Amino acid sequence: xxxxxxxxxxxxxxxxRVVNGEPGVQPETAARVERAIRRLGYQRNDMARQLxxxxxxxxxxxxxxxxxxxxxxxALTRAVEDAARLHDCVVLIGSSNDSLAREKEVVxxxxxxxxxxxxxxxxxxxxxxxxxxQDLGVKVVCVDRPADNLDADTVLxxxxxxxxxxxxxxxxxxxxxxxxxxxxxxxxxxxERFEGFTEAFAADGLVPDPALIRHGLRSRADATRAAxxxxxxxxxxxxxxxxxxLVTMGTVDALYSSSRQREAVALVGFDEFALADKLTPPVxxxxxxxxxIGATAAQLLFGRIAGDTSPxxxxxxxxxxxxxxxGEIAPAVS
Amino acid sequence: xxxxxxxxxxxxxxxxRVVNGEPGVQPETAARVERAIRRLGYQRNDMARQLxxxxxxxxxxxxxxxxxxxxxxxALTRAVEDAARLHDCVVLIGSSNDSLAREKEVVxxxxxxxxxxxxxxxxxxxxxxxxxxQDLGVKVVCVDRPADNLDADTVLxxxxxxxxxxxxxxxxxxxxxxxxxxxxxxxxxxxERFEGFTEAFAADGLVPDPALIRHGLRSRADATRAAxxxxxxxxxxxxxxxxxxLVTMGTVDALYSSSRQREAVALVGFDEFALADKLTPPVxxxxxxxxxIGATAAQLLFGRIAGDTSPxxxxxxxxxxxxxxxGEIAPAVS
DNA sequence: TTGAAAGCGCTAACAG
DNA sequence: CTGTTAGCGCTTTCAA
Numbered sequence: 001x002x003x004x005x006x007x008x009x010x011x012x013x014x015x016x017r018v019v020n021g022e023p024g025v026q027p028e029t030a031a032r033v034e035r036a037i038r039r040l041g042y043q044r045n046d047m048a049r050q051l052x053x054x055x056x057x058x059x060x061x062x063x064x065x066x067x068x069x070x071x072x073x074x075a076l077t078r079a080v081e082d083a084a085r086l087h088d089c090v091v092l093i094g095s096s097n098d099s100l101a102r103e104k105e106v107v108x109x110x111x112x113x114x115x116x117x118x119x120x121x122x123x124x125x126x127x128x129x130x131x132x133x134q135d136l137g138v139k140v141v142c143v144d145r146p147a148d149n150l151d152a153d154t155v156l157x158x159x160x161x162x163x164x165x166x167x168x169x170x171x172x173x174x175x176x177x178x179x180x181x182x183x184x185x186x187x188x189x190x191x192e193r194f195e196g197f198t199e200a201f202a203a204d205g206l207v208p209d210p211a212l213i214r215h216g217l218r219s220r221a222d223a224t225r226a227a228x229x230x231x232x233x234x235x236x237x238x239x240x241x242x243x244x245x246l247v248t249m250g251t252v253d254a255l256y257s258s259s260r261q262r263e264a265v266a267l268v269g270f271d272e273f274a275l276a277d278k279l280t281p282p283v284x285x286x287x288x289x290x291x292x293i294g295a296t297a298a299q300l301l302f303g304r305i306a307g308d309t310s311p312x313x314x315x316x317x318x319x320x321x322x323x324x325x326x327g328e329i330a331p332a333v334s
Numbered sequence: 335x336x337x338x339x340x341x342x343x344x345x346x347x348x349x350x351r352v353v354n355g356e357p358g359v360q361p362e363t364a365a366r367v368e369r370a371i372r373r374l375g376y377q378r379n380d381m382a383r384q385l386x387x388x389x390x391x392x393x394x395x396x397x398x399x400x401x402x403x404x405x406x407x408x409a410l411t412r413a414v415e416d417a418a419r420l421h422d423c424v425v426l427i428g429s430s431n432d433s434l435a436r437e438k439e440v441v442x443x444x445x446x447x448x449x450x451x452x453x454x455x456x457x458x459x460x461x462x463x464x465x466x467x468q469d470l471g472v473k474v475v476c477v478d479r480p481a482d483n484l485d486a487d488t489v490l491x492x493x494x495x496x497x498x499x500x501x502x503x504x505x506x507x508x509x510x511x512x513x514x515x516x517x518x519x520x521x522x523x524x525x526e527r528f529e530g531f532t533e534a535f536a537a538d539g540l541v542p543d544p545a546l547i548r549h550g551l552r553s554r555a556d557a558t559r560a561a562x563x564x565x566x567x568x569x570x571x572x573x574x575x576x577x578x579x580l581v582t583m584g585t586v587d588a589l590y591s592s593s594r595q596r597e598a599v600a601l602v603g604f605d606e607f608a609l610a611d612k613l614t615p616p617v618x619x620x621x622x623x624x625x626x627i628g629a630t631a632a633q634l635l636f637g638r639i640a641g642d643t644s645p646x647x648x649x650x651x652x653x654x655x656x657x658x659x660x661g662e663i664a665p666a667v668s
Numbered sequence: 669t670t671g672a673a674a675g676c677g678c679t680a681a682c683a684g
Numbered sequence: 685c686t687g688t689t690a691g692c693g694c695t696t697t698c699a700a
Binding site for chain 1: 375377378379380381382384385392394401402403404405408409411412415416422424425426427428429440442443444445446447448466469470583586587590607608609612613614
């Protein structure tokens, strides 16, 4: 910047004003400065800038999801990015992989870079460390799950009701032996879905068979193994409920085969996924919309950054049971 | 930091040394400082830090992809993020949506934040603006496509050969009327794939029918429409080649229907996609591995950041024809 | 082992 | 309309 000032024969302040498009510079002078900037390839150093403009925004936010490679979170991320762009904001991203240690690391790295705000998919465990950042002025919005020990805006979906409706749907068709295939129980959303599963049974005065319940499935392959186990039981389930996209796809791997006839087991999965409608039979799912979720979270965050100090809000978005076929397979007559 | 120093009764320098884990501080003093840090909730301001430590790294890189919501780029991003973490580096992300203006904007925003390096999926058009950043010390690696007017490490796949093999495969089974469904021609990778398509014909002394060629498909819906058009022709194609995942899925939408019989048209798509193996028939694809691509790009970038000044390298990864069924449908006898 | 002084690149606040 | 001065929070350099 000093070089530019020298080259244009003006002071640092004038260059600063031109660079920031501030008024009060003679067009002629400005033009001279612009030329010098271009000739020297000068670019403003935002680090130094933010340092001086204290209390000002860095126009950077952090987004911490579970796994960026999961299409659900990828779509959510894209929505956040688009919203950020409207606010001239860049986005730092990180995946926590459901590890609290990793989440802390990433949050810390983001905050050291003085992000204006953070959108977090909180893993299990206490989030008091986020409270500290809030006190330092970082705005925080939680997505997909609430954070323990934290007062922050939160965007959720009605997991319990979604799962309830899915299982209700299976019960309505006469299924009684309904298997549950689920991710880690310590994930809030998963726990809620399992609650919904159980409640649907309870509403009919029934109780799910514990032999048909599998928790802790962390990968598609895990889910495939678990589904195959259930199917192989002496008295197998006539229907399956899968707690998220990964598990549903793993279950599809077990049930759908291109070479042999598809297993005659009904299936409803939580989460929409690509081509669910093109399988044979197409997969009935409880759909949530990651784009709306991300956009909502971003809207809340930028509201806070803009100065909204109202009490923390909890937004609960609706899920939608998408009936396609796999959930409408009748139980085999026994 | 000043507050911490005061609270611990030491100078700023001592605090700085403790914060950075530098040697030469009495354990006793360090403990006192640590306590003050914890009590005051102090966190180092990396902005100020980087400002002073000139010539040092910001431990931040930028990643600019076409569309983060696309599973291919999501997986690539995740690979880059994982590599970055090994180098204690955070990642800024952005989607260009194939717009040069947007790419420039994002690159500029990243560079103003003084990223150490940039991994870019370059859109069409001159990338001289990236040259300027290189001159300023930002390391640049291109992925998926080379950048015009730029000397930088580049990670590609053998698009032309991949497409050639796909079409070769269709020709080998007797198909002659093979339709081409493609994204925008100004995208390098797409152009290469179209070249491969044409070359496969040429190798047999054939020429593709121009009536069966559709360029510029930007969305799944575009592809569906185009595929339906081709199928509806008086003399329709007996096979289709789709130039990328989005187009392949759109074509699947046109060909595969859960209610009626699948259209008897062979299909080979470029890019792997989830559940391709579970459709009926499963989809034959030319697979590339986004994780390896991202990891390779990151490896090159961190090598450069670490000081590698050898001439720019071009890494070409292989594609793999995954034969599954949809590409092995014989042409209808005429 | 610790501290004081200087300054990174920029902008706020005030002069001219 | 333009410039001067001071200082953001930290680290480098040198001295104690």
